[in-house]
Amino acid sequence: xxxxxxxxxxxxxxxxxxxxxxxxxxxxxxxxxxxxxxxxxxxxxxxxxxxxxxxxxxxxxxxxxxxxxxxxxxxxxxxxxxxxxxxxxxxxxxxxxxxxxxxxxxxxxxxxxxxxxxxxxxxxxxxxxxxxxxxxx
Amino acid sequence: xxxxxxxxxxxxxxxxxxxxxxxxxxxxxxxxxxxxxxxxxxxxxxxxxxxxxxxxxxxxxxxxxxxxxxxxxxxxxxxxxxxxxxxxxxxxxxxxxxxxxxxxxxxxxxxxxxxxxxxxxxxxxxxxxxxxxxxxxxxxxxx
Numbered sequence: 001x002x003x004x005x006x007x008x009x010x011x012x013x014x015x016x017x018x019x020x021x022x023x024x025x026x027x028x029x030x031x032x033x034x035x036x037x038x039x040x041x042x043x044x045x046x047x048x049x050x051x052x053x054x055x056x057x058x059x060x061x062x063x064x065x066x067x068x069x070x071x072x073x074x075x076x077x078x079x080x081x082x083x084x085x086x087x088x089x090x091x092x093x094x095x096x097x098x099x100x101x102x103x104x105x106x107x108x109x110x111x112x113x114x115x116x117x118x119x120x121x122x123x124x125x126x127x128x129x130x131x132x133x134x135x136x137x
Numbered sequence: 138x139x140x141x142x143x144x145x146x147x148x149x150x151x152x153x154x155x156x157x158x159x160x161x162x163x164x165x166x167x168x169x170x171x172x173x174x175x176x177x178x179x180x181x182x183x184x185x186x187x188x189x190x191x192x193x194x195x196x197x198x199x200x201x202x203x204x205x206x207x208x209x210x211x212x213x214x215x216x217x218x219x220x221x222x223x224x225x226x227x228x229x230x231x232x233x234x235x236x237x238x239x240x241x242x243x244x245x246x247x248x249x250x251x252x253x254x255x256x257x258x259x260x261x262x263x264x265x266x267x268x269x270x271x272x273x274x275x276x277x278x279x280x
Contacts, residue, residue, distance in 0.1 A: 010178070010179065010180050011176045011177070012175065012177055012179055012188060027262070029169070039149065041149060043216070043275065044149045044218070047149075048149035048191060049193025049217075049218075049219035049268075050190035050191040050195065050266075051188065051191040052191070053150060053186075053187035053188070053189075054185060056187055057185060057186045057188070061186075064173055075181075076186035077225070077226055077228075078225050078226065079186065079190070079224045080224070080255040081186065081190075082221045083220060083221065098237075102216045118174040119211070132180075133181045135183075
């Protein structure tokens with residue numbers, strides 16, 4: 001298994017301040033920490049709704065990567081999300097789970113919390129499993 | 138304080154290299170261009186799927202601003218507070234300038250329904266979105 005911190009170190013992951021927290025193999029559930037940057041903020045003073053999907057995609061994707069021992073990554077076909085509360089700049093916790101992992105299609109879900117554990121947003125995704133891309137573009 | 142959808146208006150739209158192209162009042166459709174910043178790249182060399190929603194939210198929100206201004210006047214401009222967003226990813230979104238179109242499907246007092254799509258240079262649809270949102274006054278616009 002590669003160093004998880006290194007494995008998370010792509011451009012978009014740096015932007016969102018991603019850090020690995022834990023992975024529950026039995027539940028195929030990953031916990032990541034984020035730091036929402038100031039550049040994501042709208043005139044409302046919270047993270048732009050669309051960009052919230054960036055965090056959710058990240059937790060859902062890494063749940064799949066870890067569930068396959070870093071061999072595969074999801075190629076998203078669809079993401080649906082509900083935005084329950086405003087997401088502020090600063091620390092966040094994300095949880096991603098594999099709901100069903102087939103050979104051709106996988107189903108993922110994700111949740112985003114503030115530091116006190118309040119649920120801010122949730123998502124589901126349908127994706128195609130692909131070999132994990134390694135290129136640093 | 139008219140036509141604020143024509144210029145960059147927040148850190149998030151600044152980040153995404155937002156540029157106004159046109160607004161068709163009859164169709165209720167706003168067209169913008171975005172240039173993904175290098176920090177949006179995934180290991181696939183394209184924009185990370187979730188962050189694609191950033192462009193779509195931006196153009197759908199701009200469409201609601203433009204439509205509410207055109208129909209109800211500058212004082213009645215509304216910005217969407219998103220309740221949900223559904224995204225379909227048809228093709229990879231390249232790390233180059235893309236065109237985005239946002240439309241207001243319906244706007245009432247309590248809920249707005251929005252849709253949007255991203256297009257590449259050849260007009261291929263890259264991604265689509267729909268959103269339901271609460272229309273709210275634009276924060277900080279009283280001047």
